[in-house]
Amino acid sequence: MNAIKNWLMRGGYGSFVILALILVVVFPLAMDIFRLNLVGKYLTYGFVAIGLVMLWGYGGVLSLGQGVFFGLGGYAMAMFLKLEASDPESTKIQSTPGIPDFMDWNQLTALPLWWEPFKSLPFALFAVVAVPVLLAFVVSFAMFKRRVGGVYFAIITQAVALILTVLIIGQQGYTGGVNGMTDLKTLLGWDIRTDGAKYVLYFVNAGLLLGAILLCRWIQLSKLGTLLLAMRDKEDRVRFSGYDVSMFKVFAFCLAAGLSAIGGAMFTLQVGFMSPSFVGIVPSIEMVIFAAIGGRMSLVGAVYGTLLVNFGKTYFSESFPDLWLFLMAALFIGVVMAFPNGLAGLYESHVKPWLARRRSAGAPATLPVPPAPAGHAAPVKAEPALSARVSGQTA
Amino acid sequence: MSFDEIYNITLMQGFAGLSLFAVLLLMGLGLAIIFGQMGVINMAHGEFMTIGAYTIFLFSSLTESLAPGLVQAYFPFAIVCAFLVAFGIGWLTEWALIRHLYKRPLDTLLATWGLSLGMQQVFRSTFGPKEVSPTLPDWLMGSWSPAEGLDIPINGMFVLALTVVVTGSVLIALYRSRWGLRVRATVSNRAMANATGINTRRTDRLTFAIGCGIAGVAGAAFTTIGSTGPTSGSLYIVDAFLVVTFGGAASLWGTVVSAFGIAQTQSISEFFLSGSMAKVLTLLLIVTILMMRPQGLFAAKVRR
DSSP: OOOHHHHHHHTTTTHHHHHHHHHIIEEEEEEHHHHHHHHHHHHHHHHHHHHHHHIIIIIIOOOOOHHHHHHHHHHHHHHHHHHTTTTTTTTSSSSSSTTTTHHHHHHOSSSOOOGGGHHHHHHHHHHHHHHHHHHHHHHHHHHTTTTTTTHHHHHHHHHHHHHHHHHHHOOOHHHHHGGOOOOOOOEETTTTHHHHHHHHOOOOOOHHHHOOOOHHHHHSSSHHHHHHHHHHHHHHHHTTOOOOHHHHHHHHHHHHHHHHHHHHHHHHHHHSOOOOGTHHHHHHHHHHHHHHHHHHHOOHHHHHHHHHHHHHHHHHHHHHHHHHHHHHHHHHHHHHHTTTHHHHHHIIIIIIIHHEEEEHHHHHOOHHHHHHHHHHHHHHHSSSSHHHTTTTTOO | OOOOHHHHHHHHHHHHHHHHHHHHHHHHHHIIIIITOOOOOOHHHHOOOOOHHHHHHHHHHHHHHGGGGTTTHHHHHHHHHHHHHHHHHHHHHHHHTGGGGTTTTHHHHHHHHHHHHHHHHHHHHHOOOEEEEEOGGGSSEOOOOEETTTEEEHHHHHHHHHEEEEEEHHHHHHHHHHHHHHHHHHHHHHHHHTTTTOOHHHHHHHHHHHHEEEEEEEHHHTTTTBOOOOTHHHHHHHHHHHHHHOOTTTTTHHHHHHHHHHHHHHHHHHHHSOOOHHHHHHHHHHHHHHHHHHTTSOOOOOOO
């Protein structure tokens, strides 16, 4: 028991376990399937947010184009589902049966060649991750090798987001245009619109998200994570130590892109459509605020931030639509001016010391002789050498 | 098709490119001062343009209801007011927000994006969600046809002329005035400028406000060619940043040249492709060139 407790405390996994319990136990018990599906949708943005924690919080590179990768992942998944939904049988009223309906509306008479491979699920799943990561690699390799960073990188990623949006909306016959890909029905014959399927997808999504957090945490605790931090704080010094700084940044960007793409694919599966409104500049910057609210240094915090902002958005745009943008504005400005490390930072600087004080005040009363806690306390204090260097960092 | 027609089409096409150039340059000019000279990423730049546009709209509705006889004359006065209103709000923004964030460029970006969201909602609550356009004086309408089959729109010429005037004034102000001297000194070495007795904080505030004011003038000019809605500003912002970045951030001439290049590329490709594909092609070209040459077309020679 103590060993488990130790392990939890050491890597900061305590907060991870709490999040896992909330996602896997509390939410499914407390909510009906409609609300749970909504939470599942929010959690797909969580993938983007934890990607941004790695890229922005750890790597110090801000991308304003994460919607591109979210969208590409989602579109790759949607293309497979759309092809399955448009078999000749169910599209026989079209002038060309067997192709997606929007192609038929735009006078296309045959499936474009680059759509063909998306008939196979393994290829589609491969493309979900591979296409965005490849694009991320090309963009970031070209930029970081020339030591372009910071603001310029942010502007370029924004331009990429604009290009992709204009392209998707403009090429209506190939992409579904501004409506996106709708009417997605089945995955290998399994109807994804039923309540049962939604439950299954929610758990798959939550599992993937928790897995992604563990992966990122593992990277953070490894030498690579230390290097990313070092690079963020003193890039030149890392370069002079003989490391190829640009490739670490490329790695962080590709990681963030891959995670966002998985989120996008899960979004398509759970919500049942994909459209350019999740690709452009506005959604991309909104995704940055999810990570910023939760805390740009905290993986778990980023997920909470995503949930909180989205619950807020849903609640306010239903009840007080006029207030939502003002609140959003206040969030953006407040998070930058008042609490740059987000919720996780507030927890670290205010709640944690308070809890510690409570515990030390309560400890003598319950345990008159506390040799055991003291013994455990020592390794706990000595262990997080990494996190000690960065204020406000949790798992 | 006769030679005359081809000649006229070429001329009109060339003028379309010129008006786009004027639009892009006006958009980029304020940003070239704020982003190029000061290094502040003002994502609310588009909203400052919208402020200028709404000022014109306000003026036109007021003159129409209070003094209908002055409809022909209000426009130049309204443009000056658009500058002043945007200038004032820019001044306040710098004081309340920007000055705390000079050392954190990426955070400035987020904060000003938040500001732009707030401003959009203010526009929506004040002027309604619909797009509005002011009643323009007659001398801005119609077109000028110097020859048979050749139509040059007057509002396009007006925007072009305004662009020339504004660009000229900015260049003169930046390179021939005390303010310009202070700005350039602050940009190249803040500590040293401070040591020689330049009040860099006041220079910053004035510079930011002037950049916002120019954005207001740009917005005012755009009312002659299109209508204004609460979110109009967000349509311009990426283009404006690309114009400035592509030209080389610290160079005002670079901004002029890049606006010209981008406008011509886009209007020429629009002649052959659909509008959206022309836009994609232009943007792709810019991004690719920026990847090859990240410092932009005209880079200041500094050691990095």
